[in-house]
Amino acid sequence: MTIDHGVWAAPGRINLIGEHTDYCDGFVLPFALPQRTVVTASRLDRPEWTVSSTLTGETVTFDLSEPVTGWAAYVAAVVWVLRDAGHEVPGARLSIDSDVPGGAGLSSSAALECAVLAALADLGGLDIPLERRPLLAQRAENAYVGMPCGVMDQSASTLCREGHALFLDCRSMATEHVPLDLAGQGLAILVIDSRAPHQLVDGEYAARRAACERAAALLGVPALRDATLDDLSRLDDELLFRRARHVVTENARVLDTIALLREGRLREIGPLMTASHASMRDDFEITVPEVDEAVETALSAGAYGARMTGGGFGGCVLALVEAEKAATVAEAVTAAFAARGFNPPTTFLALPSPGAHRLS
Ligand code: ADP
Ligand code: MG
Numbered sequence: 001m002t003i004d005h006g007v008w009a010a011p012g013r014i015n016l017i018g019e020h021t022d023y024c025d026g027f028v029l030p031f032a033l034p035q036r037t038v039v040t041a042s043r044l045d046r047p048e049w050t051v052s053s054t055l056t057g058e059t060v061t062f063d064l065s066e067p068v069t070g071w072a073a074y075v076a077a078v079v080w081v082l083r084d085a086g087h088e089v090p091g092a093r094l095s096i097d098s099d100v101p102g103g104a105g106l107s108s109s110a111a112l113e114c115a116v117l118a119a120l121a122d123l124g125g126l127d128i129p130l131e132r133r134p135l136l137a138q139r140a141e142n143a144y145v146g147m148p149c150g151v152m153d154q155s156a157s158t159l160c161r162e163g164h165a166l167f168l169d170c171r172s173m174a175t176e177h178v179p180l181d182l183a184g185q186g187l188a189i190l191v192i193d194s195r196a197p198h199q200l201v202d203g204e205y206a207a208r209r210a211a212c213e214r215a216a217a218l219l220g221v222p223a224l225r226d227a228t229l230d231d232l233s234r235l236d237d238e239l240l241f242r243r244a245r246h247v248v249t250e251n252a253r254v255l256d257t258i259a260l261l262r263e264g265r266l267r268e269i270g271p272l273m274t275a276s277h278a279s280m281r282d283d284f285e286i287t288v289p290e291v292d293e294a295v296e297t298a299l300s301a302g303a304y305g306a307r308m309t310g311g312g313f314g315g316c317v318l319a320l321v322e323a324e325k326a327a328t329v330a331e332a333v334t335a336a337f338a339a340r341g342f343n344p345p346t347t348f349l350a351l352p353s354p355g356a357h358r359l360s
Helices: 070-084 108-124 130-145 152-159 204-219 238-262 266-282 289-300 323-340
Strands: 005-015 030-043 049-053 059-062 092-098 164-169 175-179 187-193 305-309 316-322 346-349
Touching: 005 108, 005 152, 030 108, 030 152, 049 070, 059 070, 070 108, 070 130, 092 108, 108 130, 108 152, 130 152, 152 164, 164 238, 175 238, 187 289, 187 323, 204 238, 238 266, 266 289, 266 305, 266 316, 289 305, 289 316, 289 323, 316 323, 323 346
Parallel strands: 049 092
Antiparallel strands: 005 030, 030 092, 030 164, 049 059, 164 175, 187 316, 187 346, 305 316
């Protein structure tokens, strides 16, 4: 069945734990945010796409006869990848509105891709099972935008369920929806957007991914998912050793976190979050002073655990706190940022929300 018109939404995400593990065939544990990208779309009777965004205030029209650049590339990429997969993609007019902060490590790019994919699939009556959509959206970003991201963001934006985190095995794509009843335990996840500049399409992310692939090749394993800590002693290059150690220990931390969550022991995941941050800071070297400050101050102010989330080099920190302490922790971080002359951070509470769906 095809439809002519509708409204679709796909959320941003926050990753509870499991950073830079997705492209190593490893484990991740994101949940979807209430912040989301909404696409209002209507079908056109010709192979042409007109896209406008309230973020940029621009309208771009393309027909795939030439490459699309800038933000509209994220939309064109989805059209391209669907066509490559053999689908007859309907022309469409797409109006985009979003409250996912951009470039903050909350994955506004995946929210955009997944909302557009959901809209085009329904407008065209395309038979694309939900579980295949993350890989298509990831390919759109990899092949047509040029960002070598793993599959976590698009999986979270598509597959997450309200009140749950998504445990994803990025090799098998097996999923488990793990209950995350923060409010029921008197807890909250405070998100601190450091507002430190963050640019992922700028080489650092690709360099980390390349280091992980090189380490796996030297160890003779398909991906770092298959390496143990003992194996890593065979890496003579000290930098490569630390990069690989982050991934191997981070995968273990995701599994330890899952084990605690399955038993409802939410507070006890705090130290794993903090250890994840230390690993990103010291071994993977993807943090910046603002996010390190946010983590330190949140912990001093009573958080059970805190870590940067997202690709790194800025972006957001999440802190697990008693719900009644969230405001105090947020104030402490804001004061610490002021004392160090950083841009004021923004803060909000993250509620595990649903993945992509049609609104009307
Ligand atoms: P993140 O995914 O962490 O927010 P990225 O750099 O991966 O950061 O993606 C941000 C880019 O995605 C923006 O620079 C813009 O090109 C595009 N984008 C995301 N949301 C929108 C939107 N609502 N309208 C237009 N472009 C968007
Ligand atoms: Mg992104």
